[in-house]
Amino acid sequence: MSVVTKLVNGQPAETINLADRGLQFGDGVFRTIKVMNGEPIWWARHYAKLARDCAQIGIVAPSEATLLADIEQLKPNNHTLKIMVTRGETARGYVAPADLPPNRIVQIAPLPAYSPDLATQGVTLRTSSTRASWQPALAGIKHLNRLENILARREWSDPGIFDGLMFDRDDHLIEGVMSNVLVLIDGVLCTPDLSESGVAGVCRDMTLLAAARLGIPTAVCQIRREQLSTATALWVCNSLAGLLPVVALDDWRWPVSALQRDLRTTLFAMKDE
Structure with a gap:
């Protein structure tokens, strides 16, 4: 008996209708x-983030109970779980x-x-030449059209590079190709303002909560490229890799600090809050 790893509308499937708007338009x-x-x-x-993203583009989100039933059917243990909701066909x-x-x-x-x-020795980043586009109507949403990220990821093949940082047209830091970014500047843990571009990830939100628990001031703000040279620490984060210290970005270098270790430890001790 084959193991079920994929469901479409609650039924085992390996294909989707060619008229699906997620396939046609990234909808x-x-x-x-x-x-x-x-x-x-x-x-x-x-x-909650999935439901908000659906509402923002006018799609009715599946109920939490429906998705939990799907997950139970797949019986994941130590896995990556991916949920996609398209507008339909x-x-x-x-x-x-x-x-x-x-x-x-x-x-x-x-x-x-x-x-x-990676959690103890840190990761190396590069600057991407692909710009993050300005579109407030889609800002923060994890929508299915990820062409910018695909183009940005095509810029390097070096396995020693963990991620690339993307900037907007005005040279404001937005995000990594597959991560959110946090920067310690003058003792404040800053993360880019994503009200006009980028994806607001759950691990980013949880990291800000972990920082508050440690008494670290936080700010959501614009961060210009040149400000990174004055940073005392950088992190990237996503829901699969967690929170990782950055030790190199292009020609800049940072040591891994006790603060970075403490923040990661605090983050992973936290449940939903």
């Missing part, structure tokens, strides 16, 4: 969640009926093979 949203010992990490926040053309039933795709896959040394 949908998604979440990527780490599952450890059968528990989706930070589930409540991921579901239409003929070609951008117009879609308001009452179009959405499609949901829930699937599991092995966790990425990140070395545990």
Whole structure:
């Protein structure tokens, strides 16, 4: 008996209708969640973010109970869980009926093979030449059209580079290709303002809460490229890799500090809050 790893609208499947708008236009949203010992990490926040993203582009989100039933059917243990919600199926053309039933795709896959040394020895980044576009209507949403990130990721093949940093047209730091960014400047843990561009990740939110628990001041603000030269620490984070210290970005270098270790330890001791 084959193991079920993919569901479409609650049914085992390996294909989707070619009329699906997620396939045609990237018309949908998604979440990527780490599952450890059968528990989706930070589930409540991921579901709330999925529901908000759906609402922002006018898609009816599946209920939490529906998605939990899908997850139970897949029985993930230590896996990557990916949930996609598309607007549904239409003929070609951008117009879609308001009452179009959405499609949901829930699937599991092995966790990425990140070395545990990354958490203690840090990661190396590069600057991406691909710019993050300005679009307030989509800012913060994890939508299915990730072409900017794909183009940015094509810029390097060196396995020693963990991620690339993306800036907007005005040279403000936005995010990593696959991560959010946090920067310690003058004792304040800063993360880029994503009200006009980028994806607001759950691990970013949780890291800000962990910093507050440690008494570290935090700020969501614009960060210009040149300000990185004055930073005393950098981190990148996402829901699969967690929070990782940055030791190199292009020609800049930073040591791994006790603060970076403490922040990661505090973050991973936290449940949904």
